[in-house]
Amino acid sequence: MRSAGMRLVRAQWTPITALAVLMLVSALLAVAVPSRTTAGYDRAAAAAVGADTGADVHVKGEAGGAGAFAAVPGEAALSSNALAWRDRLPRSLAEVTGEPESSVTSPGDRVEGDFRRPRILYLGFEPGAWRRIRFVSGRYPFNKPGQTGGDMSVAVAKKYADQLGYKLGDRIDLGGMSVRIVGLYEPADATDQFWRPRARILHPTIEYLPNSTIEADAGTALIDAFAYSRLTRDPRLKLTYDWRFPVRTGAVSAEQTRVMVRDLDAFRSAVEGRADLFPCEVSTALDNRLKEFIARLHTAQSVVGLAFGGLVAVAAGLLLLAAGLLGERLRPILGVMRARGASLRQLAAPACGLTALAAVPAALLGYAAGRLLDAGPPQPSSLVAIGLLVLAVLGVSAVMVLRERGGGLGSVAERRDDLVAARLSRRRLVMDGLLVVLAVIGVVLLRERGASAGTDPLVAAVPALLGAALGVLVLRAYPYLLRAAGPLLRRRTGAVAFIGVARASRQKLVGALPLAVLLLAATIAGFTSTVDTALRIGQERASWAEVGAEARVEAASLDEAGLRRIRAVRGVTGAVRVRVITRASSATDPAPVTVVGVDLDAYRRLAPEVPGIPDTGTGALVSPLAARTLGSGTVTLSRAGMDPVTVKPSRQIERFPGQEKNSAFVIVPYKTVANATGFPSHVFVTGDHIDVKALRAAAPGDDIVLRHQVLREMTGLPLVSVVHDTFLEGALAGGVYGLLAVLLVLIVGARARGRMVAHLRALGLSRRQSRGLALVELAPVLLCAVGAGWVLGLMLPEITGPVVDLRPYTGGFAVTAHVPGIPALLGLLGALLLAAAAAIAVDRAFDTDPGNALRTVE
Numbered sequence: 001m002r003s004a005g006m007r008l009v010r011a012q013w014t015p016i017t018a019l020a021v022l023m024l025v026s027a028l029l030a031v032a033v034p035s036r037t038t039a040g041y042d043r044a045a046a047a048a049v050g051a052d053t054g055a056d057v058h059v060k061g062e063a064g065g066a067g068a069f070a071a072v073p074g075e076a077a078l079s080s081n082a083l084a085w086r087d088r089l090p091r092s093l094a095e096v097t098g099e100p101e102s103s104v105t106s107p108g109d110r111v112e113g114d115f116r117r118p119r120i121l122y123l124g125f126e127p128g129a130w131r132r133i134r135f136v137s138g139r140y141p142f143n144k145p146g147q148t149g150g151d152m153s154v155a156v157a158k159k160y161a162d163q164l165g166y167k168l169g170d171r172i173d174l175g176g177m178s179v180r181i182v183g184l185y186e187p188a189d190a191t192d193q194f195w196r197p198r199a200r201i202l203h204p205t206i207e208y209l210p211n212s213t214i215e216a217d218a219g220t221a222l223i224d225a226f227a228y229s230r231l232t233r234d235p236r237l238k239l240t241y242d243w244r245f246p247v248r249t250g251a252v253s254a255e256q257t258r259v260m261v262r263d264l265d266a267f268r269s270a271v272e273g274r275a276d277l278f279p280c281e282v283s284t285a286l287d288n289r290l291k292e293f294i295a296r297l298h299t300a301q302s303v304v305g306l307a308f309g310g311l312v313a314v315a316a317g318l319l320l321l322a323a324g325l326l327g328e329r330l331r332p333i334l335g336v337m338r339a340r341g342a343s344l345r346q347l348a349a350p351a352c353g354l355t356a357l358a359a360v361p362a363a364l365l366g367y368a369a370g371r372l373l374d375a376g377p378p379q380p381s382s383l384v385a386i387g388l389l390v391l392a393v394l395g396v397s398a399v400m401v402l403r404e405r406g407g408g409l410g411s412v413a414e415r416r417d418d419l420v421a422a423r424l425s426r427r428r429l430v431m432d433g434l435l436v437v438l439a440v441i442g443v444v445l446l447r448e449r450g451a452s453a454g455t456d457p458l459v460a461a462v463p464a465l466l467g468a469a470l471g472v473l474v475l476r477a478y479p480y481l482l483r484a485a486g487p488l489l490r491r492r493t494g495a496v497a498f499i500g501v502a503r504a505s506r507q508k509l510v511g512a513l514p515l516a517v518l519l520l521a522a523t524i525a526g527f528t529s530t531v532d533t534a535l536r537i538g539q540e541r542a543s544w545a546e547v548g549a550e551a552r553v554e555a556a557s558l559d560e561a562g563l564r565r566i567r568a569v570r571g572v573t574g575a576v577r578v579r580v581i582t583r584a585s586s587a588t589d590p591a592p593v594t595v596v597g598v599d600l601d602a603y604r605r606l607a608p609e610v611p612g613i614p615d616t617g618t619g620a621l622v623s624p625l626a627a628r629t630l631g632s633g634t635v636t637l638s639r640a641g642m643d644p645v646t647v648k649p650s651r652q653i654e655r656f657p658g659q660e661k662n663s664a665f666v667i668v669p670y671k672t673v674a675n676a677t678g679f680p681s682h683v684f685v686t687g688d689h690i691d692v693k694a695l696r697a698a699a700p701g702d703d704i705v706l707r708h709q710v711l712r713e714m715t716g717l718p719l720v721s722v723v724h725d726t727f728l729e730g731a732l733a734g735g736v737y738g739l740l741a742v743l744l745v746l747i748v749g750a751r752a753r754g755r756m757v758a759h760l761r762a763l764g765l766s767r768r769q770s771r772g773l774a775l776v777e778l779a780p781v782l783l784c785a786v787g788a789g790w791v792l793g794l795m796l797p798e799i800t801g802p803v804v805d806l807r808p809y810t811g812g813f814a815v816t817a818h819v820p821g822i823p824a825l826l827g828l829l830g831a832l833l834l835a836a837a838a839a840i841a842v843d844r845a846f847d848t849d850p851g852n853a854l855r856t857v858e
Contacts, residue, residue: 015326016358018744022322023362026315030385031370039376040722041254047718048293049249054285057245059085061280065235071277074225075127078102082243088270090263096252097245101128105240109174118216125228138168138183143226154221155183159203257290296808300723303804307730309460310524314737317517323393325748327400338404347401355397363390432472439469447801467520474788514741518785521738526793528727529824538810541611543711548657549607549684554703558681565698571690574606578682579673584637591629594665597673606686619650621667629664642676658682735831742835750846774843
């Protein structure tokens with residue numbers, strides 16, 4: 001039995017090897033692709049949190065007087081409260097945050113005196129700062145216990161003192177109290193992350209005086225514990241207590257983000273519910289950033305899930321094809337065994353045994369190879385996918401065994417089961433109808449659930465269901481097309497076309513699997529290419545909306561000479577100046593509004609690609625926030641250095657280049673603010689191949705925003721890169737699987753076809769006609785499958801509807817045009833040419849001499 005089994009393996013080595021290789025590749029991809037995608041999601045999550053300090057979690061509270069001192073009498077109590085807050089942190093937040101940093105800061109007091117710019121000084125009790133500084137002159141600011149009057153000793157940064165003209169021993173009058181500088185320090189390590197949210201401790205920063213638009217130099221002076229206790233003796237002085245938990249961005253994963261958002265809400269409730277301390281609240285931008293990332297992640301997982309689902313279906317179809325071809329090769333052997341009295345259990349040994357021999361070791365090796373690649377964190381779905389693929393190919397062998405239950409050689413020789421001659425049974429009609437109904441139900445449910453579908457298995461199943469349903473319909477129409485082509489080709493003088501179509505119609509039913517595989521592969525390629533193209537178009541529009549032209553010069557001040565220099569730069573064909581006046585307000589509402597003066601007609605002619613710029617008609621354009629602030633009536637806006645501007649809102653505008661989204665701004669004609677000097681100006685520049693170096697030289701010291709750089713940043717974001725890479729890999733993998741399906745069918749049937757061609761060669765068929773015959777045999781399946789699959793792929797974004805919502809990646813712009821790009825069309829043409837070349841190469845490789853073939857048959 002062992003020698004018989006080895007002979008059987010040697011006889012069927014071609015389909016066994018093909019099945020093993022395909023299983024190995026599929027298992028490897030099932031491990032590597034999800035892991036790599038998940039790693040990309042994790043990198044995107046870390047980037048979304050950001051490296052700045054805005055995502056840090058702060059617990060803040062205000063208190064003063066005896067109550068503040070009783071709750072926090074000193075450094076030990078400050079640290080113990082930090083640990084108490086840390087104990088209340090939910091697990092997901094505790095895992096991504098570092099050690100807490102505690103501080104107490106007084107309100108900013110205006111410094112008495114005449115200065116070039118007003119000055120604000122804060123007093124900070126920062127226990128963590130003392131370990132990170134070194135004194136360059138003076139001493140530690142010791143204050144006497146219980147001191148209530150006189151100068152308070154403080155220490156300031158040497159850079160702060162040098163820039164504002166202070167020296168050791170100087171006295172600073174803060175109105176209600178005075179401080180004396182007794183020490184000057186510098187940071188031991190200026191790059192320490194501790195200083196990022198505490199820039200005022202190291203150097204002066206620019207702030208605005210309360211309830212005004214006047215800029216002031218702000219700084220923080222460090223005090224000791226006794227000075228802190230002195231501040232708490234004034235019940236009118238409200239101190240700000242801050243416990244900061246820095247977020248370690250590298251520790252944030254995509255899987256944690258949803259839990260972190262929920263846990264932040266729970267932590268807020270825990271902080272607000274604490275009764276043994278003055279009222280505190282959580283302050284952080286982390287939840288807003290995570291919510292924006294979750295929206296983008298949700299879209300990415302939806303569209304990537306569609307692509308992955310189709311790709312798994314393609315791999316499964318190809319493996320089923322390989323297993324089916326192996327079963328067809330074994331069918332005569334199984335028929336003989338059954339005729340000699342073998343039971344179905346005995347037939348299962350060679351049929352299922354050979355399939356298991358090829359599939360199981362290959363699946364294990366593929367899984368191990370995928371893990372060795374270390375593309376990312378392992379995913380449980382990989383094991384599930386591999387297990388289902390192995391069970392599917394073993395199921396094909398079981399079906400082949402069950403087909404022999406009738407017994408005898410009649411199961412092999414007495415009936416034709418090719419595509420044209422096979423009769424449709426009621427069972428097959430019911431199964432086909434059920435498949436179509438399931439596809440329709442899946443699409444309806446998916447559209448009803450919309451964007452909430454996310455990573456639901458239904459999302460991944462829809463492409464496979466639609467592809468299978470369309471494949472069933474194509475298979476039903478395919479025999480009729482071949483039958484209709486027969487009489488037409490019979491009348492032609494050449495025999496190649498007629499024989500080729502006749503050969504295509506004599507394919508076994510298992511030969512229909514290449515059609516399904518090619519259809520699904522074309523569907524995935526078409527879907528990924530159209531969505532990828534739509535994403536790129538949307539990001540192109542978003543870059544125009546962000547910059548406003550090919551370049552935008554943001555100048556602190558700009559005169560006519562500067563504008564002429566910009567217009568004279570090589571490559572510049574046009575420039576429009578915009579006056580930007582910030583922090584204007586009306587007499588009835590002090591809320592700041594930005595006044596933007598621009599000639600809209602000239603601007604629309606300059607940059608017609610910028611979306612969402614309406615015609616003003618009469619009146620001014622206002623943002624939604626400005627409309628709520630100003631109302632619908634006429635209002636006058638003004639500020640220091642600006643002549644009052646009367647504004648009557650006419651229409652709303654969602655965004656304007658250079659203005660933050662959801663900010664309050666008003667767009668007025670440029671002539672109404674042309675005389676306002678000393679305010680920033682924006683210059684929108686357009687042209688071909690603008691000389692960026694010359695543009696920077698024409699506007700020295702000004703910020704220049706380039707559209708191509710903004711577009712590069714948009715497309716280079718980690719999550720966008722994951723989507724683009726996944727789409728590209730999905731299209732390539734689908735194309736490779738399709739070509740492998742063609743090669744598999746060609747190679748497995750190459751010997752039988754070679755004998756047939758040898759007979760035709762003996763009857764006068766030339767080698768050139770033999771190559772043409774190979775193309776004609778392949779063309780019906782290839783063109784029907786690829787054509788139908790490509791059309792389905794183009795329609796899939798519209799079919800799935802709100803699931804493919806790319807607005808989180810396109811700045812909120814809806815992209816409705818799902819049309820493949822030129823590279824995708826060239827790739828489709830290249831794949832068809834490769835399939836044709838493969839048919840010719842296999843025909844040439846298995847070209848059999850007619851004399852040898854005839855003698856072998858005899």
